[in-house]
Amino acid sequence: MADASHPHLDTGRAGIILAGGRSTRFDGIDKATATVGGQPMIHRVAASLDPVVDELVVNCRAEQRDSLAGALLDFDVRFAEDAHPDRGPVFGLRTALRATSAEYAAVLPTDMPLVPSGFISHLFGRLQGGAGIVPRVSETTQPLPAVVHCRAGEVACTDTIRAGDDRLQAVMSALDVTVLDDREVEAHAGTHAFHNVNSFDDLRALAARR
Ligand SMILES: Nc1nc2c(ncn2[C@@H]2O[C@H](COP(=O)(O)OP(=O)(O)OP(=O)(O)O)[C@@H](O)[C@H]2O)c(=O)[nH]1
């Protein structure tokens, strides 16, 4: 979302889509381009982020780029390709964070197509100068969607990698993120907003709920 009346004034917000995984539980077919309601899943994720950020950054492997670009023709996207594939989502997140000069970034995985823009906007609003914020859903603290301070997030990724941990949860713990409680989350997002697609069964369940 660029503000045409203030072309040099941005709000310092990036939207990051993590898409560098192998979709092994999806038979190795890139789930980013699987269609939900007639649109590639990554398109839906970009559409959630786009209204509330100044730029979109997609982390992926080099060989995914052409097909993901084809799915994202409606958006102005920067690609942050993994220098080395298959090092896990923490490497992917760090690659994406290094590709932006925004102060804060909303981070979504490519397989979470129902998160409302309003919820992401709420996360930005509730951050209040902190290093990061994530929701608690079904009594579990989720690593994504998250809003993180980009430079702090990059350091937290490096610390996590050095500790030999490959979990995004570890990055969020290192950032000492604020956790939105279930009730506040439910007030700003529907119950199915955080449904994510790992398998064909997940895709069918999501199609049935929409
Ligand atoms: N850059 C990068 N991103 C990854 C990697 N592994 C997972 N991701 C991303 O992290 C997010 C969560 O991962 P998963 O839901 O496990 O997705 P996935 O690894 O593609 O799927 P599975 O192979 O079935 O585990 C997704 O958005 C993935 O694209 C990786 O090795 N490198």
Ligand SMILES: [Mg+2]
């Ligand atoms: Mg995986």
